[in-house]
Amino acid sequence: MAYVPGYKNDIFVSYAHVDNIPLAGIPKGWVETFIDNLSTKLAQKIGRTDLFKLWDDRLLAQNAPLTPEILDALKASATLVLVLSPGYLKSTWCQREKNAFYDLLRSKNRSSHSVFVVHRDRVERESCPEEIRDLLGFRFWEERGKGKEPRIAGEPVPLPDDLLYWGELSELAGKLSRSLEQLGGSALIKPSSGLVPFRDPTAAPAKQPKVFLAEVSDDLYKARKKLLGALEQAGAEVFPKAPYPDTAVEYEQALGRDLGGCSLFVQLLSDRPGRRLHGSTKTIVTAQIESAKSLNKTILQWRDRELDLNEVEEDSQRQILEGPSVMAIALEELQYEVLQKAFPKER
Secondary structure: OOOOOOOOEEEEEEOOHHHHOOOOOOOOOHHHHHHHHHHHHHHHHHOOOOOOOEEOOOOOOOOOOOOHHHHHHHHOEEEEEEEEOHHHHHOHHHHHHHHHHHHHHHHOOOOHHHEEEEEOOOOOHHHOOHHHOOOOOEEOEEOOOOOOOOEEOOOOOOOOOOHHHHHHHHHHHHHHHHHHHHOOHHHHOOOOOOOOOOOOOOOOOOOOOEEEEOOOOHHHHHHHHHHHHHHHHHOOEEEOOOOOOOEHHHHHHHHHHHHHOOOEEEEEEOOOOOOEOEOOOOEHHHHHHHHHHHOOOEEEEEEOOOOOHHHOOOHHHHHHHOOOOEEEOOHHHHHHHHHHHHOOOOO
């Protein structure tokens, strides 16, 4: 039985079969292990293992055609989990699954919030299908340094101390469960007592602070993710909510719209300036801090205290790192400072 009324399946997992081929000596492929772990985490979020239905095609042959059975299962699914990789982009089968689900969303006038992108490996944004290009997704890989291939979390198997793997998995399960509830699944588990939580009618509504947590270079992805989680858990609304376009004019327009409504600008810095915007000499780091200053925002910037500024190659990046608002402190200390600024009365 599906968790969301009106659907046969709650989740359809779309992936390239090449990503599920087990390495020598490993009993299960990466995708199969991922699906098993996601099912467990989702059951823990929802509360029971039998309240939702996840569909995937692991029993099909690797090069089997896209059958009516698969399309029927896809069209009867409330959400799509898409495992993005170079193999996914080269699979016509996967592209047809994606297109079929987006056709379903359009026919029901639903948004792309029902699509969850799992970044299994590094894929350049320009190579992504247009429909999913601006979805933030869940990144299961990390940089290992210049000239090296990225590390794929959970490969060959997820180890207990692989914080990237388990952190992204838990966040995906949490957002999936909330999405299913918003689609109507929560009606299945609402308490029947009729009791309503007490709220003082004279109390003023809580004001949700809006914080701009700047886009970072790849080496700071995990640090930004950790700070993002702390802010959201505390009740802040965090921007940007989706990646911006790569062209300078469109990027700065989107940046200005989001940043204009935020009370606090937070930027994590390293020796890397981030990607350069098309049609401009600016990098994302430069564009973001210049916009924050022009709008007179409260600014908090951070760098690792171990970073040697003399070894920073780009002069413009070194100047930013030497700025008066840059703090060289531990990440935990930065988190405290950010929460103090975002919630000045509560802390």
